[in-house]
Every structure is written in C-alpha cells, then in structure tokens.
Amino acid sequence: MTRSVIELPVNADDRRIARLAALAIGLTLAEAALPSPVPGVKPGLANIVVLMVLLQYGWRAAAWVSGLRVLAGGLLMGSLFAPGFWLSAAGAIASLGVLAMARHLPSQYFGPVSLSVLAAFGHIGGQLALAGVWLLPSAALIQLMPVFAAAALVFGAINGVIVARLLATSALDKVVPQKT
C-alpha cells in the first residue's frame, strides 16, 4: 500500500497573507483582553492590518486577511459560530464592502484616515444590522447607536492616523519581507 500524499502548493502570496492574518489575529486577541466600558466598543486594532494590506496588496488580500482573522479569532477565543462570531463576521463583511467602494476614492484627497473611518462605520453598521434583525430586535439598540457610531468615528480616525504613519515608515515591510 502506498501512502497518498496530498500536496497543497503554497506560493509567496499565501505565505504573506498567512503572516499578515497572524498579525491581525494577534491584535484581535490582545484587544480582547482590554476592558471596555460598553460591550462591543473596541478599538478594532486588527483593522489597522486589514487597511494596510488593502493599501499595499489590494482588496483580495485584505478580504483574505480579514476573513482569516474572524475565523481564527473565533477559534482562539472559543466563540466560533456563537453570536459574537457572527456579529464579528457581519461587521467584517460590511466593512470590506465599504472598503471595496471607498478605495476608488481619489487618493490625493482621501487618505487612510478616510478609509479607516468609513470602514469603521461599515463595521458597526454591519454588526448593528445583524444584531437588530437577529439578536435584539427592539428599540433598545437604537438608544445605543450613537455610542457605537461615536466609538467608530474616534477609533476609526485613530486607526487611520496609525495606518498613515505606518505607511510612511513602511513598517509592514519589516514584518513581511518584500520580494526583491
């Protein structure tokens, strides 16, 4: 009997996406340890990675990193397929959808801060939409919307500034060596 070996060819792009996703997962886990005054209000540090991937490697790579981040983050935090996981997934999908459109904005006027704020609003919009339809179909959610939106604005802007600074120093090159 011969052992069959399944070979999955892995190219440099796959490795790069895996590395960047690991970075995003690490940030997700780190921020899960941060205390938060309102459940659901988080800085969304992993979005820094997603945004940098978007700006450097395009939307497909960003979607991969974001998807892997949600999936592996759910696995590691033990919330896979729990409501929190689906909220996270809805936020990530909505945010990627917003980014798919927003990245066509003229870049001489709209920098990383714009993209980050728009993505943050997309994120919270997707989460609230799913929560409103599925988890909490009540008026209580409407009362919380301004809090979430304000958090999205503030953290989106901060993350955007971080992305702009990191892009200026091209810090991602240190994590992921560029092919020369």
Next chain:
Amino acid sequence: MLRTGDVGVLLAGTGLVVSLAMFAWSGGQGDTAVIRSAGQIVETASLTHAQRFSINGPLGATQIEIEPGRARIARDPSPRQLCVKQGWLSQSGQAALCLPNQVSVEIRGRTTVYDTLGY
C-alpha cells in the same frame, strides 16, 4: 497626514453621530399637550411656544401653563393640589390629573416611550 477629503469624512462622521444622537435620544421628549376635561379632549396644544389655558371644571377654573418643551398645571381649585405639585411635564407619556375638577394634561411625543407616567 490628513488630506482634504479626510477632514470632510471626519466632519460628515461627526454630523452623523450628532444626528444619530438627536434622533435616538430625543424620542422621549414630548411635543404636544393634550388637555382633557371630564374625559373629553378640549384642547391639543403644541409645546413650541408659551401659552396659557383656563379650563372650567365642576369646582372652577384650572390654569394650564405651557412653555417651549413643557407644560404644567399652574393653578387648580382641587383641595389636595396633587396635579399642581407634579410640576413641569416634558416627557412623552407623562400626565397630570386634577381629579375633583376632572381636568388632565397629558404630554405626547413622536414616540411613546411609556403608556403613562404618574407620580
């Protein structure tokens, strides 16, 4: 670091947050006062400007005072003065009832948070 459009996006975001807050947190604010005498609506007044009403009941005249955003029973001939002591009403659903004189004021708003509020 901040480009022209970024400032625009930030401003638009701030506007969105503010309008969301105004939309979500002003629902309990009343905008009309419904005045009843012996169970019948005698007056429906908007809470936009100051005005006074004098409603006659079995004991005499009940004075109702309306200011922008709020309303109260200013004077009433009822012995216990409970509805006068309730003071200003501004939230949707709040009501003041002067029983022996059978006059009541109820605040209504865009959304009814409570069926009724009494103290």
